[in-house]
Amino acid sequence: MKRVVIVGGGIAGLATAYYLQTRAQGKVNYTLLESAPVLGGKIVSAREKGFVVEGGPDSFITQKTHALELCRELGLGNDLMGTNDAARQVFVWSRGKLHPMPDGVMLIVPTKIMPFLKSPLISWRGKMRMGLDAFIPAKRDDGDESLAHFVRRRLGDEALDKIAEPMIAGIYVADAEDLSLQSTFPRFLDMENKYGGLLRGVLAQKRAASQTRRANGKGNGQAPVSMFMTLRHGVQQLTEAMIAQCDANALRVNQRVVRVQRASDAYAICLDDGAVLHADAVVFAAPSYVTAELVRDLDSALAAQLAQIRYVSTATVSLGYKRAEVAHPLNGFGFVVPRSEKRKILACSWSSTKFSHRAPEEHVLIRAFIGGAHNEALAEQDEALVIQAAREELRAMMGIDAKPVITQVYRWRKANPQYEVGHQARVASIEQRAAQHNGLYLVGSAYHGVGIPDCIADGARVTQTLLAP
Ligand SMILES: Cc1cc2nc3c(=O)[nH]c(=O)nc-3n(C[C@H](O)[C@H](O)[C@H](O)COP(=O)(O)OP(=O)(O)OC[C@H]3O[C@@H](n4cnc5c(N)ncnc54)[C@H](O)[C@@H]3O)c2cc1C
Known part of the structure; x- marks a missing residue:
């Protein structure tokens, strides 16, 4: 039986495990190794005092259908929720106040x-x-x-x-x-x-x-699917449901892979506690700079290419308040901040307006984003300083002075891959090099899309390749 080791238990690694579990009809023996004590990677939903706080992603796009289809396949259809589109309005902070983004602006075009x-x-x-x-x-060249x-x-x-x-x-x-x-x-x-x-x-x-x-006349009779969807109890419901379908012994936490080497016709996967696993195929589902270190002995040129994909750090600060203590109407999904404004927050979601079931009755939930390409140092500070920065900005920009009833901060160090100019060519060259190693696969947000559906699609694609005769 083919032995497959998956390195990393974020959504991409879990999707690979889930598809191998459900599509391989026992023809593959898979093991997922995750260095953290919990599975899910960037997908974390904390449920506290009636709030549902997202540490990482709060939703997924439905135009790319993999996440939506997987939720339905996992029986989560009744818990799927779209955005509250009656309140769909994004604001832009400019010259000291929040301006509504003009109706109909599609990311960059009116x-x-x-x-x-x-x-x-x-x-x-x-x-x-x-x-x-x-x-x-139009520009003539296609570079x-x-x-x-x-x-x-x-x-x-x-x-x-x-x-x-x-x-x-x-x-x-x-x-x-x-x-x-x-x-x-x-x-x-x-x-x-x-x-x-x-x-x-x-x-x-x-x-x-x-x-x-x-x-189509009056349409096809089906309710329209919201552009972004989430789950009633948080995005983590998705990873929980995937984990529940997998063989519990196959998903191992607190297992840090430190090196992958060739061992006769197989791979030797070395863990930090000295243990070694052997596999016919390895699916690398860790951040690309981690994978770079893991494959260095195997192929230093591949390692060097992987290390070229830059990552930046971010932090999210979620603050729950009593509704009566926030004068702001929270009449939209939140706001974004142009870099030229030189503020400490990048964007802010009014989470309890954007989605239902995010805060208990008479309460609201707000989430601020800190860091990113221009302000990494801010996101990497001590938790207390990150919270302080978020609260100061909400006071200055939204007039919120109240003491929050809950505060949750997630600092994501080197978490966001940057798709810089030439990314597609870089990934093509990485994949060409990786293909020279029989049974070596790369999945996750570093390569073909940072969104949850892209990572799930990666897992599905690799499973298909692994199961091909
Ligand atoms: C704040 C934030 C908000 C976001 N919002 C959205 C959103 O709304 N919608 C959306 O679609 N996407 C969003 N994203 C992007 C999306 O969440 C990520 O791209 C996606 O979750 C990444 O999944 P992954 O499996 O590739 O990586 P990860 O989730 O990073 O998983 C990699 C795993 O590998 C493990 N690992 C690392 N090193 C080792 C090792 N040596 N041995 C074993 N395991 C190891 C890590 O612990 C981790 O669990 C957001 C991301 C962030 C940070």
Whole structure:
């Protein structure tokens, strides 16, 4: 029977274990080794005093269907919850106050004219510059470029500063000047290539969508799926359900892998307590800089390539308050902060508005994001200082002075891979090199997408390869 060792028990490693458990019909003997005392990696949901606090991800995108399908397969369908879209509004901190992001802005492009024209967030000069997108010819070469370069080229500096950079920083905690457009938002590149610009692309897509709606009459009768979904008791419900389906003896915690070597026709997986496991295949599901160290003896060139993927640190601070003690209406999903504002927080989610069941009756839950590409040191400070920074900012930006009834801080050291310009080519070259080692696989957020669905897709893809005749 084929022996497979999975190194790392985050969502990517767990997905691999789960698919091997449920798809291999006992043909594979798998063992997952996780260095931490618990499984789940960045997925942590703390349930305390009636609050559901997310330490890492609070939801997953549904356009990429792997996470949604897996939740349904695991019988979690009744606990799936979309965002509370009646309150869908994001604010942008600018010049000392929160401004609503104009209705219809799709990450970087306005899709509705009037709300955009009326919004005070962007100056008239900035709006006119954005309009020039309709006349600027498409770039000729198909090389990668940074998101900042792309937005500046098509929509101008102000659109980058007030809209694109803070929205994107909230998702990728990255510097837009370094972030690869090809690896993060290829659909904007497609719009440029296909329609000659973003505004033309948006108009064409709106026309196509309304034609489809007309052709389908009143729709297909199914309730629309929210763009982002979560689970009633937190995202950790997903990893808990996966763990429950796996063979308990196959998932081992407190097992730090320190080295992987070749041993005749197999791999020797060495643990920090001196134990050695042998396997025909190894699935590396740890951060790429960890994998780099683990494969150094096996292939130093592969190690060097893996080590090139940079990671940054972030922290999340969740604060629960009595509703009566927060005067702010919390009338939206939260706000993002342009880098030019030089604040200590990157973004803030009004979690109990964004999702139901996040705070008990008469209470609210707020989550601040600290750190990222420009402010790593802030996220790496002592917990008390991280909390203090978040509370000071909420006082200054939202007028919240009350003492929280719960406070949870999660510091994620070197947790967010940065998809820098050239990322796709870098990953292709890493995978080419890895393919020279029979039975060596790489999964997780470092490679083909940082989102939960991407990591699950990785696990599914590797399982298919492992089970191929
Ligand atoms: C604050 C935050 C918010 C996020 N929000 C969202 C969101 O809303 N939606 C979304 O889709 N994504 C979000 N993400 C991204 C997403 O959570 C991650 O990309 C994903 O969870 C990473 O999964 P992974 O399995 O690749 O890695 P990890 O979760 O990092 O798992 C890797 C595992 O490997 C283990 N490990 C490391 N070294 C060793 C070793 N030597 N031996 C054995 N085990 C080892 C680690 O302990 C860890 O458990 C967020 C991330 C963060 C940090």
